[in-house]
Amino acid sequence: MDNKKEEIRQAYYYTDIEPTLENLHEIIRICEIFLKEGGDRLMCAMDMRKWDLDEIDRLAVYIVQSRQKMETELNRLKKYQDDFNDMFATDHNDYYNSVAIMLRHIRSHTSPLNNLLKKTCSRKHPNQKACQRHHIKPKSVRKESVLASDTYQKPIFSIDDPTTPAQVSGLFRELKKFFADENECMKICVKVLNDEAEIRKDPVKSKYVLDKYRRKAFEKLRGQILLISDDTISTLKEITPAYQRFKSFATDEAFAQEEFHKHNITDMDHFCLIELAVAKHKNKLDNDELANWGDNPAWIKRIKYVIKHFDELLPDNFSHKMMGKFQYYFCKWALPGNISNATKYFIKHYNGKWKVSKYAAVNSHGKEYDQHSAEVIEFHSAIDTLLKKANLSEMTAQSA
Structure with a gap:
């Protein structure tokens, strides 16, 4: 029984990726390892797990389907990456504004990756009840998988060997595409998150992005100020999170640094409407002046x-x-x-x-x-x- 417990203890792996920037770099490392040594690692995994051709075909189909879903997310990331950090508020915050939320959104990337790594570990995995019964301390699939570990056993035959079955070569081609897309996605996310962090650290940059958003919002909304009553503005002041937060900061810079990418467009547009209304009364501006030139x-x-x-x-x-x-x-x-x-x-x-x-x-x-x-x-x-x-x-x- 003790031997069985030890066997299970050694066999259990966990697949969850903790929401840290460090783990995004870890995924990049895994992708680059496969793009460099993937053929040999795949051959090693197949030999170790004794996959038959039917199982290889099923895995290839799964990888193709996963990559197609991944490419949809990747296209979204590409679409917003250039402009994202120029926007103080955006409805696409959830793609970037924290690693935790971002990882949930790109589950189409990480879930297939985790499953693939799990399938290429050296032992089968016990079920949850067995793990709880034996108090098993988990090990990461990203450390134990043949595709990701620091060391592995070089195979006798390479992926380019003439005797390699077509199904194996086909799986390898699909895996290369999969890891290339995964790598690109993670690098985009890391860059965006690093750029965001740099803006948050710099009060001048944060204030610049806030003011840029204000100008665009004023141009878009200043015509609406003609139609909005003072009672409506009073209501907006009570229900607009960005305005409530703004009141707790001593300076625009402090607000910009702390609240950068924490509000959606509707929230910040309401905030800007409130600012326009306040400016109208403070500077004694007529409605048409405010509509034409904003708070100027x-x-x-x-x-x-x-x-x-x-x-x-x-x-x-x-x-x-x-x-x-x-x-x-x-x-x-x-x-x-x-x-x-x-x-x-x-x-x-x-x-x-x-x-x-x-x-x-x-x-x-x-x-x-x-x-x-x-x-x-x-x-x-x-x-x-x-x-x-x-x-x-x-x-x-x-x-x-």
């Missing part, structure tokens, strides 16, 4: 000043028929991405001596507009000069 009171002040002194910017030979053209020049400076909204704002605030042109007349000049023409350059230079004289420093145009 300094730029809005410049725009209003230019409209107020618009007549001073017009050339000496100006006539009313040129009004639409110069309004278009103004719009391209003030709000280049939305001529319609810029025209409405100009009409609302212009009190000069000329009759304003409506949108259709203004927009018709878009076909002939040339930002490098002498007339356009002179007009925009006149705006710069006007603002400098008023001690209103230049600022880059904002687009809707």
Whole structure:
């Protein structure tokens, strides 16, 4: 009985991968070992476990099916890897934002790998009851498998031997594809996780990613602020996790570092809506100003000043028929991405001596507009000069 217990004790292996970055590197190590020595290791495993051709065929089919599922996940990882760490919030957090969650998402990679390693260990595995009964201390399949261990018995015949059955050669080809995909996936995940960690450690980088998200969210959401009541904003303040967390930090940098990749897009969009609403009241911005330029009171002040002194910017030979053209020049400076909204704002605030042109007349000049023409350059230079004289420093145009 003691010998039986010892045999089982030596035979038991565990397959779970603990959610650590170190174990991702371990999977990469296993993949690279197989890509380098896989033929000999596979031949050793088959000889040790005495697989017949039917079992080899079944394993090959299993590997093909697993690799097809893996490639779906791999394509998703590739799709988001380049942009993921540029986004403060994303609905794809679960692919990357912690190793634990990531490993659950890529189970299509790790489960077949674990099964393969388990099948290539030197002994069969007892069931769970036997393990509990004999208090067996587990060993890792990643340490004991012939495909992954530090040492193995070199086979007499190589995978390239002419006598190697076609089924064996076919299994080896599929395993090479499997391990190549696995290796690529793990390297992508490691890189993304390392990049994420670097951003978290750097308050400047974290704040940069947060501000970049804010700008995009403001552009997307600022039109909605026209439709949202103060009561709705009050409700959002109570139910938005990102805003609740934000209140507990002393600085934007601290919030950005701690909360990077911890919120989905809906949560952060609500957070940005709240910020827009707060800015509206704090800076006494009209709804159309907030919708057009977001929380940018300094730029809005410049725009209003230019409209107020618009007549001073017009050339000496100006006539009313040129009004639409110069309004278009103004719009391209003030709000280049939305001529319609810029025209409405100009009409609302212009009190000069000329009759304003409506949108259709203004927009018709878009076909002939040339930002490098002498007339356009002179007009925009006149705006710069006007603002400098008023001690209103230049600022880059904002687009809707």
